[in-house]
Amino acid sequence: MRESTMDEKLSAGEFEALTGLTPKALRLYADRGILSPAWVDPVNAYRAYDRAQVRHGISLHLLRRAQVPMVELAKADDFDFEGRRQAVASQRxxxxxxxxxxxxxAAFDPDDFVAxxxxxxxxEWIGVVIDLGIPDDIDGRVEAFxxxxxxxxxxxxxxxxxxxDVGAPPSDIVWTAVPEATRNGGGRMLIARPASPHRKPPTPELVQAHVRSRTGREVTATAGTLPRRLEITFTSAGPDDPGPVEEAALGYLHLLAFEHHxxxxxxxAIQATPRQLVRGASLLDGPAPISVFDAHPPAGL
Incomplete structure (x- = not known):
């Protein structure tokens, strides 16, 4: 650290009063190399700051009040204000x-939905499970989806x-769902089709190798049985051309309607969440997916 004259030197208390920074913040910024004192007494460890550091200290205080993440404070001397404004606007x-x-x-009304x-x-069905790898940060989630x-x-x-290729007859439905074994995690997606009763299904190794060679994606082959069931869907008198908010809410509203039903x-319920069923040969064929809930049939049905 350079030598400071008495006129340039500010005690930690004076620096705190001028910048608005707290003692805790100053210690944290010093530990992380964001704002270090200009002088530390080797005997009593008292800290002092240059008057020239006041502008930097005020900037740090204001940036933190603007909720700028700590990792970005190291660039406070050359801060990208416009980039931050755009990020804040997007977040808002x-x-x-x-x-x-x-x-x-919050405005859910079960009477708005007809079961x-x-x-x-x-x-019997066969399928593949995709590991979604959804990160926690917003930008990562957008990129992953x-x-x-x-x-x-x-x-x-x-x-x-x-x-x-293995001679299975064409399927007229395909569905996606969260695998039952990982339902709480939500980080995986199942793509399933009815299994052919007359053909032996391809081995898991063959399915995984084929998908990998065509797409570069690692998947897990799986199979199971949908038991005898009551398939339940819901319609509502919503707008013919729903906006993004209504579309995003609809899945949750159907869940609430199913619980009420x-x-x-x-x-x-056989499972808590619905299958997204497409009536077509693939996810891109046929009409839009519909949410199908599966429940055990009542006695006598």
Missing amino acids: LIEDFHLDVAERI HHSPAPAL SGLAIDAPAVDRAFEELLT LQQHQLT
């Missing part, structure tokens, strides 16, 4: 969107292609 848009969706959920029941027999929008249909096409009719 996201917050407003989620507030709007939450407000729509439709379809008894269905047991169904954008990639998934491309990868999931590609995986589905490769899966469909393999089943055709279970209680009203004393039904038991």
